[in-house]
Amino acid sequence: MDNQLQSWIEALCSGDVRSLARAISLVENRGQGAYELLKAVFPHSGKARVIGLTGPPGAGKSTLVDQLAHHYRRAQRTVGIVAVDPTSPYTGGAILGDRIRMQSHHADPGIYIRSMATRGALGGLAHTTADVATVMDASGRDVILIETVGVGQDEVDIVRLADVTIVILVPGMGDDVQTIKAGIMEIADIFVINKSDREGAERVEREILSMQSLASSSRKNGADAWTPPIVKTVASEGKGIAELGAAIEKYEAYLAQDNRLLAKTTHNWETRLTEMLRDAVLERVVRARLGDGELARCAAEVAEHKQDPYSLVEKMVSAYVKA
């Protein structure tokens, strides 16, 4: 490791915010030296509590995350926030709201917020988000909050890699609420019903409870299985945040028993390694082998039905991957 990288990492691990910002940018853009940095930073990570929060559009996630950040600040814990937006390769995602949020935290260096707006063609968003969380972790943040709009699988993949996964629902979500819940039901360690002063909060609660009773009767749950609690909040008024903090603490205590945290982390790494491997292999193959318009030429042949894509991909795999 060269001296420059060494001093960068020292500054980063001592909590220097500018070094952190620079490191995240490098990792997010997969710039030159990104992997060198990640390798050097990894041994310093693993101390933070990573909390993933997801929910449908309009659930008030940003407000809830901000409130939770202040909750941890009151307990003297430093916080990093990774806000993942559904992104656009052209517009770079919605940035305006993020700027406003950054300003509101500006006075407190104990809260560092970073928006993930880019998604490379080759690197998966979940993979990049996890790496950014690792860098924040190494910089000494006590709690890392990862926030996504959770309807797509990609977003679900992101938060499920956290130590604690919180699914945020809201009354009156329309006809697709069943679908959403079916998709995220089993990733939740804790449910939040936000905007719970609105009509319909009880209905959402009943629906979660009935799905839980269905799930527990179909599974062989041990006596010590965790049943995700339901916390009602009105984040815009700060209501229910202390209760949410307590629910998280209770789940942390559960994880601390019987090696559960290590088992969960190992399982998460299995998923994450698979994704890293996929991205790395693809990058190697696509960059090295399919440059100079070869991919475009192949695509044109398939589009004109001169070649079938399945045989083409088979041939490529045999050519590129060791038997």
Add this chain to the structure above:
Amino acid sequence: MDNQLQSWIEALCSGDVRSLARAISLVENRGQGAYELLKAVFPHSGKARVIGLTGPPGAGKSTLVDQLAHHYRRAQRTVGIVAVDPTSPYTGGAILGDRIRMQSHHADPGIYIRSMATRGALGGLAHTTADVATVMDASGRDVILIETVGVGQDEVDIVRLADVTIVILVPGMGDDVQTIKAGIMEIADIFVINKSDREGAERVEREILSMQSLASSSRKNGADAWTPPIVKTVASEGKGIAELGAAIEKYEAYLAQDNRLLAKTTHNWETRLTEMLRDAVLERVVRARLGDGELARCAAEVAEHKQDPYSLVEKMVSAYVKA
């Protein structure tokens, strides 16, 4: 090709619904012989018009898709519907609504509906959905409607591979509407404002128009560039469906000029081949090299911080991919 496969494909291509259902199941589950089938089926595909529809939860997509299907049926065209749900590896997605929909179309063999509820650990959902559409195409369906809940990148990836991409918005979507629109703005060939009898429809329209004027001033648009029209519908009452059909036809006429359809299809295949290659390489590497718990062992070492994941993945790639 063996005789059994041959006669299966003949039945499939002649429009036999049971052969189609069986083929889709095989492709969706990536069962043994799936790729043999796809290779044999591909030359028969390429005739259908593939229309992708996406929008946030609660936008009334299913109803709109059903209405559009009936619109095409009135013109004597056969329809295939692929409904992609945000999925759960455990519950298999929300199936109830789908059953109800299937029943409503049951009397008409000209509409075939299939829900994509599974997502394999290794195969991408966009990849599988595209393959299912190819099978429907080969079976002689004139129009294929692919419907997803479009907030995640995964869902956006699915519909952007269609010939025609329709983005469905709805009045009163809450605070995340900006974010959603930023993510899907540039994939839309046509915008639909559904439930347009509700308050706020004009506001949604104004927002789309203002984003379009921003986009067109920042891009160097040729005089012949396509500006996505905005169609207002009340799908539950069948209002605006004929207008939507007309807008689709107009876009088809646009695509038919200057080789635009081939250019678009080629571009789509570039994306799709990359994803197929990624999945195939990963499958080869993970299945062949990381079986017998090796992945789990590596994950445990990383979880215990005995090894950094970045160096580990680098080593794996060098070991598995030809230089």
